[in-house]
Amino acid sequence: MPIARSDDIVKSLYNLSVNSVINCITNVHPVHNQKSVTKINKNHSPLLQLPLDILEEIVHTLFQNRKVMKEAIFHLVTSEFQSLKLHPYNEAYSKFFPNFTKLQVLQISDAFTTNSIADDNCLKLIGTYCEHLRVLDIQYCYTVSDVGIRWLCSSSVDNQEDYGGTGKCKSLEVLKVQNCYNVTKKGIQIALENFPLLKVLHHEFTFDVLVELAQMPVNQKVPNVPKFPLSVLQVFDQQLKVPYFTIGSIGKALPLCPSLVRLDIRLVKEMTDSDLLGIINLKMLRELVFYREKEVEIEVTFDGGVAPLLIVIGSSLTYLMISCFSVVNFSTIIEYCPNLSYLTVCRHWNPIGPPPKLKQLFRTESRKEKFILSQLKMLHLEYHSTISSDIWLCLLSSPLLNHICIRHCDALTDDVFQNATKSGRFQNLEILNLISCNSITYQGMDALMTDANPLRLICTYNCENLTREDLNHLKIKYQDKKWAFTWHCNVMVLM
Incomplete structure (x- = not known):
């Protein structure tokens, strides 16, 4: 377990710098009128000497602060900016685009800022001035249409005559236009055919x-x-x-x-x-x-569709997420996907009908060879009731395992944690989440309390055989160790 530091709360110089400047602008010199805007602008020139990433974060935060007049931010926006978030978008921001000649990453909206007012005219400005743009996120911009996509990429004479704009964003690699309902198949085809470096097109x-x-x-x-x-x-x-x-x-x-x-x-x-x-x-x-x-x-099915696929390409996979079957063969995954660094397997069945018989779930074939996922860093399992101890040890055997999340899994027992700890597992484990794992008791958690693992966060929710007294006893038992870890928990309330 990690040893507690004397300075429990350590703030980075980055956060201190950003917060100090923002506090100065929003509180020390609050902006209420044009006179205060002029006063702040005169004092902004030293801020332009800050590292670029700090200045970008300051501007992004100020854009989101309704207390600050947008004119007060204008002097901070320089042509050196490479990354910027402009959400929620405001039409007043259009005056900034001529300064964005070196911008590479621009986020206009996100999943939390739905129905952004950014429209085709906004994309026209981006296409005109942001020649070096690599990433553009305009999801949930409902008024953006195929015309806006043309303005980003097309520089033909016909397009300029029909739509205007110069379409300089030829270096675009990522374009996110999910939930832009006025972008049709035609607009997506335009993007595919006119952005020669496009690697991600979400729509x-x-x-x-x-x-x-x-x-x-x-x-x-x-x-x-x-x-x-x-x-x-x-x-x-x-x-x-x-x-x-x-x-x-x-x-x-x-x-x-x-x-x-x-x-x-x-x-x-x-x-x-x-x-x-x-x-x-x-x-x-x-x-x-x-x-x-x-x-x-x-x-x-897993056996008829996914398993034959993993046999052929499994060795090249580093990330595998399967959240759709009631029957999964872990042996196939472990044997044919040896290079996985991330594995998620969530059992699925229709809640309307009866669940499959337990003996039909997660078959484990007996093999002479023993395989381990030696590169696995993150393991996430949900709704599993019949995983054998051998499979558990294979899944937990990676020396690189850093994060474990297990939900609704009564097959996880104290013996699994005890045997894994004795075998020298968990030397890199930092985060452990257990939700509704009802076979885990005091003994299983006690097995994890060693100097050998670097656990810094434990979450146990609704594990019915872990009581609050158990957790308090563990904290008291090891308090002299001065370990620095956080334990979040709640206890199953039995009706």
Whole structure:
């Protein structure tokens, strides 16, 4: 366990610098009128000598502070800015864009700032002045349309005549336009065909457009199938439902993106095991995610669809998340995915019907070879009742394991923690979350209380065999060790 430091609360110089400047502007010299704006602007020149990342953080925080007039921030905005967050967006910010000639990362909105007022005119300014932009996040900007996408990227004479703008954002690598409901398939196609370096394009129609583009050479007898440099692709459920989903759609779309590193697929009923075969040819794939909505039945199975896939590409995966099956074979994952650094497996069944029989869940084949996930750093398991002790030791055997989160898992017992600790596991474990793990008692937690592990955060919620007296006794028992760790807990209330 980590040893407590004498200075329990240590603030970084970065945070102190940012907070000091913000406090000065918002409290010491509050801005109420144009006269106070002029006064602050005269005193801003020393602030421009601050490190650029600190100045960017100050400006971002001031933009969000309603007490500060936007004119008071103008003098702080320089042409050296490389990263900036402008949410919630305000039309008054348009005057800043001519200064953003070196900007590389711009966030206009996020999931917490829905219905942003940023529109096509905002994208016109970005396309005109932000020539070096690499990342643009405009999700939830409901009024942005295909015209705005054109203004970002197109520099043709026809486009300037029809729409205006100069479209200088040719270096864009990440474009997030989720929930921009006026951006249609046409706008997504424009983005794919006009941003030659685009690696991430998040939108509900991205997959549909790829399927249609794959069909064009067949329908129009064009010899060459287009290729795009996308490295991340999210396939949403609305894109895989009839009439959008057809058999073989995944196999048609993925060859257009041979450089994919991460693939997220939300499974739907219309998909079958054979549809997943289209993933096998992605030679650069490192991160794979399967999930589905609650109460949605699916035909894809672990044994028939995912297992054959892992046998072929599992050794190249470093990130695997499976949150859609009631039956998963951990032995297959452990054997064929030896290089995983992140593993999430959540059991799923339809809550309306009866759960599967326990003996059918998580089959573990007996093998002579013993495999370990030697690179695993983060393990997340949910709703598992029949994991054997051998599988537990394999999952917990990584010397790099840093973060464990286990939920609703009565198969996790005191013996697992005791045996793992005796075997020298957990030498890098810092965070342990246990939620509704009802087989864990005082003895299991006591086994973790050693100098050998660096645990700094323990969370135990609704573990019915851990009482508040148990936890208090553990704290008293080891108080002389002066370990610096935090323990968050609540105790199951039995009705």
